[in-house]
Amino acid sequence: MAIRRIRVFPDPILRKKCRVVRRVDDRVRVLAADMIETLDGAGGIGLAANQVGALQRVVTIHLPGDESAIVLVNPEVRETEGEREIIEGCLSFPGYEGLVKRSVSVKARWLDENGSKMKVTAEELFAQAIEHEIDHLNGILFVDHLLAHEKLVAAGTLEREDEPHMHDVELEVHADHSDDAIDDERNEPDESDVEIVQSTIKFSDLYSDSSISQMHYDLRSAGYVIDDPDPDPGPGRQRHNGDGQNRVESDDPHLNGGVLLDPERRN
Ligand SMILES: [Zn+2]
Secondary structure (H helix, E strand, O other): OOOOOOOOOOOHHHHOOOEOOOOOOHHHHHHHHHHHHHHHHHOOOEEEHHHHOOOEOEEEEOOOOOOOOEEEEEEEEEEEEOOEEEEEEOOOOOOEEEEEEEOOEEEEEEEOOOOOEEEEEEEHHHHHHHHHHHHHHOOOOHHHHOOOHHHEEEOOOOOOOOOOOOOOEEEEEEEEOOOOOOOOOOOOOOHHHEEEEEEEEOHHHHOOHHHHHHHHHHHHHOOOOOOOOOOOOOHHHHOOOOOOOOOOOOOOOOEEOOEEOOHHHHO
């Protein structure tokens, strides 16, 4: 797996319609695995393939509290129920959020990473995530649902629990070497067999500097974000400070630039 660069507004790929996946094969699974790593690295709830530059109808969703993310290939909403106003953010608008209208529940279906048919009635945050991500696949962004331009504000202004990471993220990586020992007669795993490697996913691994500056510029030119309530360095800027400070150097080729890569890429 690998972290992929997240495209931010106004990257034109965010306005493109993604293509239906004809066959759920290994290429789709690799894309999905990368998307999950990127999503989790950013601390987001959902990610659509065009947000990482792939024009395929693939979405990953990781709800807070759930152990792992799910993969939705060719997701479709069949039915919606109710309406509610809810604060929403997007990994393609890091540092911003706004009030939008979403369904209370949706009946949705998709294919999972093995090509199996899935069908759910999703509610609340899950329903919101499904609607938000399917919008992405159709080139629609959450700012299109805002009641007015002024409704887009700096993140943190509105109360919201599920903030994505706006800073570098420390990950604890456990490397289990218990199988490496040749003359190990013990059956029980020894703590010394488990090496804990600290790794940092940096904001700059997730986003490019130039795309963030362009996003701020274009949002302001389009009349969004009339005032900046945060006089401190905003999310887009703050990660570039202290570059490398929290980084743990490692000789392990497994760790490339502080980002955990696929173990299979060691060779
Ligand atoms: Zn989004």
